[in-house]
Amino acid sequence: MSSKQEILNALKSAAISPQAMPCIDIAPRIDDLVGQFETSLNTVAGTLHRDGGLSALQTTVDEHIAKGMQIISMVDGIIGNREVSDTAHELKDIDYAVIPGDLGVAENGAIWVNNKSLGHRVTPFICENLLLVIEAKSIVANMHQAAKLMTLATGEFGTFIAGPSKTADIEQALVVGAHGACSLNVYLT
Amino acid sequence: MKIALFIPCLVNQMVPEVGVATLELLEKLGHQVILPSGQTCCGQPMTNSGCFNEAKKTTLKLLNAFKGVECDAIVCPAASCLVAAKENFHEFDDSPEAQAVIAKLYELTEFLHDVAPIPAFSKPFPHKISLQMSCHGIRMLDLATPSEQMGPRMNKFEAVLAAIPEIDIVYPDRRDECCGFGGTFAVDEGAVSAKMGKDKAQAHAATGAKYAVGFDPSCLLHIDGMVRRQKLPIETRHIAQIINAAL
Amino acid sequence: MSTSKSNVHAHKAEIFCKDESRVDWHSKALWMLREKRDRAAGSLPEWEQLRHIGSEMKLHTLTHLAQYLEEFEQNCVANNIKVHWAKDGAEHNQIVHQILAKHQVKKVVKSKSMLTEECHMNPYLEDRGIEVIDTDLGERIIQLAKMPPSHIVVPAIHMKKEEVGDLFHEKLGTNAGASDPLYLTRAARSHLREQFLSADAAMTGVNMAVADTGAVVVCTNEGNADMGANLPKLQLHSMGIDKVVPDLDSAAVLLRTLARNATGQPITTYSSFYRGPQEGGEMHVIIVDNGRTEMLKDKILAESLKCIRCGGCLNTCPVYRRSGGYSYNYTIPGPIGIAVGAQNDDTNSIPWACTLCGSCTYVCPTKVPLDKIIHHHRRLKAEAGKLPYGKSSYMPLVGKFMASETALNCSMGIARTALKILPGSVLKPFSGAWGKYRELPVAPNSSFEAWFKKNRG
Numbered sequence: 001m002s003s004k005q006e007i008l009n010a011l012k013s014a015a016i017s018p019q020a021m022p023c024i025d026i027a028p029r030i031d032d033l034v035g036q037f038e039t040s041l042n043t044v045a046g047t048l049h050r051d052g053g054l055s056a057l058q059t060t061v062d063e064h065i066a067k068g069m070q071i072i073s074m075v076d077g078i079i080g081n082r083e084v085s086d087t088a089h090e091l092k093d094i095d096y097a098v099i100p101g102d103l104g105v106a107e108n109g110a111i112w113v114n115n116k117s118l119g120h121r122v123t124p125f126i127c128e129n130l131l132l133v134i135e136a137k138s139i140v141a142n143m144h145q146a147a148k149l150m151t152l153a154t155g156e157f158g159t160f161i162a163g164p165s166k167t168a169d170i171e172q173a174l175v176v177g178a179h180g181a182c183s184l185n186v187y188l189t
Numbered sequence: 190m191k192i193a194l195f196i197p198c199l200v201n202q203m204v205p206e207v208g209v210a211t212l213e214l215l216e217k218l219g220h221q222v223i224l225p226s227g228q229t230c231c232g233q234p235m236t237n238s239g240c241f242n243e244a245k246k247t248t249l250k251l252l253n254a255f256k257g258v259e260c261d262a263i264v265c266p267a268a269s270c271l272v273a274a275k276e277n278f279h280e281f282d283d284s285p286e287a288q289a290v291i292a293k294l295y296e297l298t299e300f301l302h303d304v305a306p307i308p309a310f311s312k313p314f315p316h317k318i319s320l321q322m323s324c325h326g327i328r329m330l331d332l333a334t335p336s337e338q339m340g341p342r343m344n345k346f347e348a349v350l351a352a353i354p355e356i357d358i359v360y361p362d363r364r365d366e367c368c369g370f371g372g373t374f375a376v377d378e379g380a381v382s383a384k385m386g387k388d389k390a391q392a393h394a395a396t397g398a399k400y401a402v403g404f405d406p407s408c409l410l411h412i413d414g415m416v417r418r419q420k421l422p423i424e425t426r427h428i429a430q431i432i433n434a435a436l
Numbered sequence: 437m438s439t440s441k442s443n444v445h446a447h448k449a450e451i452f453c454k455d456e457s458r459v460d461w462h463s464k465a466l467w468m469l470r471e472k473r474d475r476a477a478g479s480l481p482e483w484e485q486l487r488h489i490g491s492e493m494k495l496h497t498l499t500h501l502a503q504y505l506e507e508f509e510q511n512c513v514a515n516n517i518k519v520h521w522a523k524d525g526a527e528h529n530q531i532v533h534q535i536l537a538k539h540q541v542k543k544v545v546k547s548k549s550m551l552t553e554e555c556h557m558n559p560y561l562e563d564r565g566i567e568v569i570d571t572d573l574g575e576r577i578i579q580l581a582k583m584p585p586s587h588i589v590v591p592a593i594h595m596k597k598e599e600v601g602d603l604f605h606e607k608l609g610t611n612a613g614a615s616d617p618l619y620l621t622r623a624a625r626s627h628l629r630e631q632f633l634s635a636d637a638a639m640t641g642v643n644m645a646v647a648d649t650g651a652v653v654v655c656t657n658e659g660n661a662d663m664g665a666n667l668p669k670l671q672l673h674s675m676g677i678d679k680v681v682p683d684l685d686s687a688a689v690l691l692r693t694l695a696r697n698a699t700g701q702p703i704t705t706y707s708s709f710y711r712g713p714q715e716g717g718e719m720h721v722i723i724v725d726n727g728r729t730e731m732l733k734d735k736i737l738a739e740s741l742k743c744i745r746c747g748g749c750l751n752t753c754p755v756y757r758r759s760g761g762y763s764y765n766y767t768i769p770g771p772i773g774i775a776v777g778a779q780n781d782d783t784n785s786i787p788w789a790c791t792l793c794g795s796c797t798y799v800c801p802t803k804v805p806l807d808k809i810i811h812h813h814r815r816l817k818a819e820a821g822k823l824p825y826g827k828s829s830y831m832p833l834v835g836k837f838m839a840s841e842t843a844l845n846c847s848m849g850i851a852r853t854a855l856k857i858l859p860g861s862v863l864k865p866f867s868g869a870w871g872k873y874r875e876l877p878v879a880p881n882s883s884f885e886a887w888f889k890k891n892r893g
Contacts, residue, residue: 003521003523006725010729013729014501015735022489022493024685110703121714122663125663142692143692158711159706159708160691161706163705165706179625180662202883205883230838234838235834239787365795371792378446380873383453384758388463
């Protein structure tokens with residue numbers, strides 16, 4: 001008998017009688033979604049830029065380029081100085097990645113990104129710093145709403161990103177910048 | 190009301206003054222109090238060690254002491270023993286007679302809060318007291334909302350005591366962290382139990398309270414042993430003793 | 437027997453307790469996590485509702501597990517994900533090794549997976565010439581120190597920064613005496629970046645496996661799982677059968693409580709959903725039983741499979757905080773470690789490493805009744821004749837003694853007299869573990885019963 005069959009057979013002797021699926025019905029907090037989102041983003045060490053939109057972002061990108069930084073942009077209308085590479089590994093020297101987010105989540109500051117907007121899946125993780133762009137109207141109240149709206153077609157990858165990478169594995173001291181991006185700036189459009 | 194006292198072995202043998210205070214305060218409140226004979230251990234030391242067979246005889250003997258006793262309530266001044274008695278009675282005897290006994294079981298604080306509230310206190314208790322929020326009373330008897338739980342908060346222990354004139358109620362840091370008694374845990378895991386007890390005793394003393402007051406004599410006995418070993422400027426008291434002094 | 441005795445929890449805990457300032461430091465660091473958790477949980481009006489739904493949803497899934505696992509597998513296959521089933525740790529390790537060997541993998545980068553710890557996978561692969569690099573900072577620290585994790589979320593919580601500094605100086609060439617967490621973390625970042633870039637395969641654990649989409653969810657703060665899984669072309673994900681959830685809505689419930697209960701964050705930095713391999717890559721999921729179906733056969737033990745491994749019960753446990761992760765004789769320490777590890781504990785002592793205070797049960801985001809499970813383990817041990825600390829010889833005597841009023845009254849009368857007339861120094865050696873740490877009780881003159889007879893009789 002295959003291990004799969006053995007496991008499925010063993011499950012027939014489970015002791016608890018079948019339980020019904022609960023109804024997930026939690027009222028969202030819908031007041032001032034952008035404000036809630038900004039507060040949450042701050043708690044996870046990210047920064048929100050409410051004003052200026054894409055032109056403010058392009059100004060920032062240009063400043064970084066002037067300093068010799070390597071910038072890849074996956075956002076229409078934002079121009080960096082690097083293209084999507086042949087291999088993921090070639091992104092190892094990217095200083096800034098500019099990426100569009102599909103959804104913002106007010107309760108925790110997380111932003112959903114889907115691999116269709118990433119070039120290589122590793123882009124938001126391997127870059128030294130991350131610049132995310134989201135539309136103000138894409139901010140939802142909580143994860144229940146996000147679960148209904150997140151795009152994840154068959155074969156795809158997507159991730160909720162809440163702030164820059166961080167760790168507190170040494171004596172509980174929070175250090176921002178573990179393996180993923182060391183900073184996160186979010187631009188609202 | 191006619192009240193039958195359930196005096197656990199620990200109270201009977203080691204802290205009879207808690208039994209006396211319980212009896213006196215209930216009498217002062219106008220209740221008729223009886224002490225059914227033949228009470229033994231609730232079986233907790235055995236069942237908490239997994240030894241259900243060994244617990245059966247003493248548990249049933251205790252249960253029999255209350256079966257058929259005419260009373261409105263059975264009141265116990267020890268939360269942990271009360272919880273164990275309830276669970277063990279249920280475990281070993283599910284007869285209607287046993288159910289009738291279980292339905293009348295109350296821990297003292299619970300009784301004074303839910304069943305027969307104290308109309309008024311006659312004397313002040315002008316002291317600072319630090320409340321000992323013992324685990325089984327909090328997390329199994331719902332005497333107060335545990336610190337882990339979110340949402341609306343309730344605290345029967347404080348509510349009963351807060352009505353005493355001039356009393357000053359405070360809490361130790363980590364207010365409902367276990368004191369480390371845990372029955373046979375105190376001897377099986379002596380080092381950890383002692384460290385927990387020491388931390389708890391120090392937390393109570395650090396409030397500057399004159400008394401650490403609790404509803405569970407076993408925890409109080411443990412904390413008292415620690416307080417005296419550490420020579421801390423605080424004493425332990427049972428809630429019955431405080432209430433009795435204020436009536 | 438002697439080896440077994442030195443491994444009993446009480447013995448290891450006693451050794452841990454000898455350095456009291458370290459115990460205080462350890463306890464405080466973990467209590468800080470509990471306080472952060474309280475603030476995060478308290479900020480959500482629906483917290484208790486989420487715990488309730490989380491518990492019900494997990495119970496529903498566990499009682500329809502065959503159905504959801506098959507649904508998950510079918511959807512994975514449709515997403516070009518290869519699914520493997522392993523009945524135990526040995527089979528899991530073999531499957532992993534076969535996949536890696538087929539691709540001639542020399543180096544694997546692995547993010548945190550308590551399951552691979554449970555299966556002792558690292559030594560298995562290393563014996564077969566495959567280098568396994570743990571990439572979570574805490575895990576890398578203990579891997580370099582050749583130690584197992586002492587906590588399931590913060591695995592190096594037992595180490596002081598100076599100790600990490602010395603270790604990194606020796607292993608990674610950081611400056612001697614440097615112990616600044618930022619400096620050490622940056623050093624680990626650059627060291628591990630080389631590992632990510634040179635790895636042939638990546639492995640992760642699984643926080644949730646979504647049945648109706650055929651996706652696995654992996655949560656990290658450091659980004660190590662995603663740096664790993666998205667660089668090499670081969671990615672493997674190991675999951676216990678208990679990790680499956682029905683749908684994305686269910687996953688969302690757990691994503692709301694997991695990080696809040698673990699560290700007080702509103703969500704982990706990265707919550708990644710893998711619904712298929714990267715372009716030109718290969719993705720494998722290994723579904724492991726390893727004793728879980730056996731636990732499901734016991735009504736009480738079964739509920740321990742609702743656990744989502746947030747570590748909240750460890751942080752609140754007064755015994756874990758004061759005895760350390762290495763006192764439990766099992767890969768997973770603390771209340772959940774007792775719940776899922778007691779059956780394999782040959783010292784038979786870990787179910788007694790607990791005061792039954794119940795704090796863990798109230799902290800748990802899926803309402804695993806940990807204190808009841810631990811209590812139940814004691815009963816199972818007693819029924820199997822496997823009691824520790826001499827209980828099997830003295831408990832029957834206690835049972836008889838307590839059931840006899842005469843015996844109890846006579847001996848307690850003698851004890852009260854002894855406590856009164858003998859000096860403490862004489863009594864202490866006889867009072868064992870109680871008197872070693874505490875003063876003996878002050879003896880009353882008589883029992884309450886005697887007083888009652890005299891005054892109300």
